[in-house]
Amino acid sequence: MKSNEQNILNVRDLHVQVRTPEGLSTLVQNINFEMEKGKILGLVGESGSGKTITSMSILQLLDKKRMNIEGSITLHGRELNGLENKEMRKIRGKDIAFIMQNPMNAFTPVFTIGHQFVETIRTHSSLNKKQAKELAIDTMQSVNLPNPDKLLKSYPFQLSGGMLQRVMIAMAACLNPSVIIADEPTTALDLHNQLLVLRLLDKVRSRYGTSILLISHDLGVISEMADDVIVMQYGRIVESANVFDLFDHPEHEYTKKLLRTRPTLYSQKQPYTYML
Amino acid sequence: MSLLQVKQVSLSFNSKKLFKGKDLSKKVLNDISFAIEEGTCLGLIGTSGAGKSTLGKVILGIQRPQQGQVLFQGYDIYNADKATQQKIRRDLQVVFQDSYSAVNPRMTAERIISEPLENYEKLTITEQRKRIIELLERVGLSEKDLKKYPHQFSGGQLQRINIARAVALKPKLIVLDESVSSLDMVTQSLILELLNELKDDFGLSYLFITHDIKAAFLISDTLGVLEKGELIELYDSKDQFFSSKHPIVKRLRDSILAEHPRFRTLTTKANWVNTNRLSKQL
Numbered sequence: 072m073k074s075n076e077q078n079i080l081n082v083r084d085l086h087v088q089v090r091t092p093e094g095l096s097t098l099v100q101n102i103n104f105e106m107e108k109g110k111i112l113g114l115v116g117e118s119g120s121g122k123t124i125t126s127m128s129i130l131q132l133l134d135k136k137r138m139n140i141e142g143s144i145t146l147h148g149r150e151l152n153g154l155e156n157k158e159m160r161k162i163r164g165k166d167i168a169f170i171m172q173n174p175m176n177a178f179t180p181v182f183t184i185g186h187q188f189v190e191t192i193r194t195h196s197s198l199n200k201k202q203a204k205e206l207a208i209d210t211m212q213s214v215n216l217p218n219p220d221k222l223l224k225s226y227p228f229q230l231s232g233g234m235l236q237r238v239m240i241a242m243a244a245c246l247n248p249s250v251i252i253a254d255e256p257t258t259a260l261d262l263h264n265q266l267l268v269l270r271l272l273d274k275v276r277s278r279y280g281t282s283i284l285l286i287s288h289d290l291g292v293i294s295e296m297a298d299d300v301i302v303m304q305y306g307r308i309v310e311s312a313n314v315f316d317l318f319d320h321p322e323h324e325y326t327k328k329l330l331r332t333r334p335t336l337y338s339q340k341q342p343y344t345y346m347l
Numbered sequence: 348m349s350l351l352q353v354k355q356v357s358l359s360f361n362s363k364k365l366f367k368g369k370d371l372s373k374k375v376l377n378d379i380s381f382a383i384e385e386g387t388c389l390g391l392i393g394t395s396g397a398g399k400s401t402l403g404k405v406i407l408g409i410q411r412p413q414q415g416q417v418l419f420q421g422y423d424i425y426n427a428d429k430a431t432q433q434k435i436r437r438d439l440q441v442v443f444q445d446s447y448s449a450v451n452p453r454m455t456a457e458r459i460i461s462e463p464l465e466n467y468e469k470l471t472i473t474e475q476r477k478r479i480i481e482l483l484e485r486v487g488l489s490e491k492d493l494k495k496y497p498h499q500f501s502g503g504q505l506q507r508i509n510i511a512r513a514v515a516l517k518p519k520l521i522v523l524d525e526s527v528s529s530l531d532m533v534t535q536s537l538i539l540e541l542l543n544e545l546k547d548d549f550g551l552s553y554l555f556i557t558h559d560i561k562a563a564f565l566i567s568d569t570l571g572v573l574e575k576g577e578l579i580e581l582y583d584s585k586d587q588f589f590s591s592k593h594p595i596v597k598r599l600r601d602s603i604l605a606e607h608p609r610f611r612t613l614t615t616k617a618n619w620v621n622t623n624r625l626s627k628q629l
Contacts (some may be wrong), residue, residue, distance in 0.1 A: 118530040
């Protein structure tokens with residue numbers, strides 16, 4: 072197996088099949104990609120193209136009784152595919168963090184955010200409660216979340232979706248994982264919150280050097296964030312390229328179609344440039 | 348005369364705190380006035396919690412405002428007699444964001460679309476079926492989808508069925524409440540295209556409620572910006588949105604994501620040497 076020092080996560084020849092009464096049905100096939108330290112890899116595709124299946128197979132969250140996962144997924148050279156669930160639980164959250172589309176469903180409503188935050192930290196480290204809380208507040212401050220103390224005492228339903236998603240990112244970042252998988256992190260949010268969440272992800276990336284797998288169907292999100300892009304269609308990768316190359320010279324017909332059909336604000340002449 | 352006129356509508360939700368009797372009323376809409384002309388589309392942009400959907404409900408006649416009037420074809424929809432109200436309901440349709448919760452999971456596509464026809468038009472079974480097939484084909488589905496249930500469709504297909512149901516009675520105005528927001532980009536542009544075609548075919552008017560500025564630009568003729576229950580700006584042409592000096596419009600404009608990586612606003616330089624103080628102890 073070839074191993075590259077730069078690459079944090081390697082996915083080689085990933086095939087996922089599901090067993091149905093009619094036989095095996097392929098969900099994704101021939102997925103190959105690698106993630107470098109501090110880079111954001113964008114994963115684009117319409118619904119049903121296998122984006123989420125790919126991310127779930129990295130985390131080994133698919134039901135092994137029903138699914139066949141073939142191929143190799145290595146994190147720092149360690150093979151993840153086929154790992155025992157017990158071992159995998161140590162990796163999830165600590166080495167690979169996951170940010171879901173809907174933050175409202177990702178927290179349990181019966182405990183405070185602080186409780187869940189501290190629980191996550193303590194599961195993966197030897198810190199005591201007080202230190203864990205300190206780390207939580209520290210992380211939240213470093214990602215510019217207002218009033219960390221107050222936030223930790225509140226329940227998930229007391230916060231707005233955008234705020235909760237930002238807390239979720241802080242939680243994902245606090246254990247300094249090497250990879251964050253963000254599955255459509257902004258789809259449920261409005262425009263302003265979307266920008267805040269994306270800025271935060273970018274901040275986490277630049278501060279902690281985390282590699283981010285950013286799954287989205289919004290080409291705006293991809294063009295704003297990604298360094299490299301993978302385009303998926305019908306469970307296959309149809310094109311993978313640097314983000315500039317992809318937007319300037321799309322090669323595959325499907326990518327061209329995506330870029331052509333998206334709604335745009337500006338006629339080609341002069342793009343409206345905005346300042347921050 | 349405008350097709351729809353909204354005159355100084357205000358609405359607040361009142362609730363009293365249990366036991367303490369403290370008044371917790373919240374102003375959701377504040378003195379909103381605008382009009383939609385026949386055959387045009389008004390795009391209504393706003394962040395979540397701005398009151399967009401509430402305004403949509405007020406226009407549909409579901410939520411009575413405390414002050415102000417909503418005039419549809421000159422009739423006040425909250426003070427009309429039964430017969431007029433029935434007529435208004437026929438000409439005023441809606442398509443919601445969540446296509447699955449907008450249909451009955453135990454009905455086939457045929458029954459879903461036949462409901463408005465049964466209510467308003469006396470058709471024979473064969474005529475009705477013919478109409479439904481026509482509608483299905485118009486929105487890009489086919490005859491073999493007649494007997495399918497909602498769970499057998501994808502989100503985009505189901506949204507097409509919702510649109511077919513909305514246009515079945517050839518209404519005058521359709522309120523599109525975040526109708527394309529939960530769809531992926533390919534489906535989204537297809538649905539927007541379909542809506543544009545239907546608008547020309549049937550001479551429809553739309554109220555397009557969204558937080559997606561790009562989608563609003565693609566379909567609307569006029570634009571309005573709603574923030575905290577107030578209609579802060581109303582534009583006759585879309586270009587005015589870019590020249591506006593209003594701070595909230597400016598903030599919205601700044602939140603539009605770059606269309607090309609060259610124009611991205613996030614350009615943080617990586618410096619991951621200084622990791623968190625405590626995380627070193629892990």
